[in-house]
Amino acid sequence: MEHEEKILIVQDDKMIRDSLFCLFEREGFFVNAAESNEEALKKFREDKFDLLLVDLEMMGISGLEQLVKELKNDNDTIIILITEFGSIPTAILALKNGVYDYITKPISPNELSHRVKNAFEQRALNIENKQLRDKLEEIISESQHIKSIFNEDDGDNKSLSAFEKKYILKILNENNWNISRSAHILEIDRVTLYNKINKYGLKKETLNEQ
Numbered sequence: 001m002e003h004e005e006k007i008l009i010v011q012d013d014k015m016i017r018d019s020l021f022c023l024f025e026r027e028g029f030f031v032n033a034a035e036s037n038e039e040a041l042k043k044f045r046e047d048k049f050d051l052l053l054v055d056l057e058m059m060g061i062s063g064l065e066q067l068v069k070e071l072k073n074d075n076d077t078i079i080i081l082i083t084e085f086g087s088i089p090t091a092i093l094a095l096k097n098g099v100y101d102y103i104t105k106p107i108s109p110n111e112l113s114h115r116v117k118n119a120f121e122q123r124a125l126n127i128e129n130k131q132l133r134d135k136l137e138e139i140i141s142e143s144q145h146i147k148s149i150f151n152e153d154d155g156d157n158k159s160l161s162a163f164e165k166k167y168i169l170k171i172l173n174e175n176n177w178n179i180s181r182s183a184h185i186l187e188i189d190r191v192t193l194y195n196k197i198n199k200y201g202l203k204k205e206t207l208n209e210q
Contacts, residue, residue, distance in 0.1 A: 005050040005120055009033040010040040011082070012058045016107070020053060023109050024116070037063040041070060049077065051119060053112075056083040056091060056102070068098040076127060078119045082107060129185055132174075136167065165200040168193070177204045 007024050011017040012035050025031045032047070034040035037059055044052070044067075056064065064081075071077050081102035083091045091102035100119055103112055168186065175181045183193040196202075 004030075006030040006032070006048065007051045007053060007116070008040065008043060008049040010037075010052060010054040010059060012036065012055065016055075016082075019109075020107075020112075023113065027113065037066070041067065044070065050123070051078040051080065051116065053080050053082065053116075056081045056094070061090065064094060064099075065097075071098065076123060078123055080115060080119060125184070129187075132171075132185060136170075161200075164196070165202070168196055168200065169202055172197075172202065172204070 007029050009017055009020050009024075009031065011020065011033065014035070017033050017035065021031050021033050032043055032049070034043050040052070040054075040059075043049075052067070054064070054067070059067065067079070071079070078100045079098065081091050081094060081099055083102050083104055085104050088102075088104065091099070095102070100122075101115055103115060168182075171182050171185055175185070179190055179193060183190045186193065188196075
């Protein structure tokens with residue numbers, strides 16, 4: 001199965017680099033590789049990569065910081081670190097500064113493949129959520145009715161409640177009342193969503209629990 005996503009492998013160990021290249025190429029990804037920090041930055045600047053698979057020991061903290069800085073205007077790009085067991089504290093610190101995940105050596109191909117696929121799924125959801133928020137902002141800016149909700153003189157709480165009710169109903173309808181998916185998009189848990197459905201008296205004959 002072919003994928004649209006592009007992966008850049010940043011690894012100075014030729015055997016590991018070639019193995020990872022073959023692994024993800026077999027899975028249908030577009031794959032490129034770099035054996036140094038300089039080559040990795042050069043290739044990233046020349047092409048758009050969706051995921052970078054980076055050897056932490058090779059790149060070092062300063063190189064990783066430079067890479068993260070390079071990606072500051074491209075929040076959709078994923079970084080997964082490959083690290084030695086003893087460098088886990090450094091990898092965890094990196095998670096707080098823009099790195100998505102890490103995996104320790106020796107590398108399990110199945111585990112790494114699973115994490116890469118999960119990362120792409122999460123990335124797709126984040127992009128979809130952003131598109132939905134952008135769409136909502138467009139609706140707000142274009143709809144005089146919704147604008148009037150915010151400009152009513154009957155109190156901010158009522159205005160915000162009216163807007164929240166409309167937004168929740170919109171998300172539910174767009175997702176065929178799939179509670180789990182709607183809650184994820186709204187960034188609330190399922191219980192909170194059920195409470196809001198009851199609060200606003202939103203109804204549908206069947207609630208999809210999936």
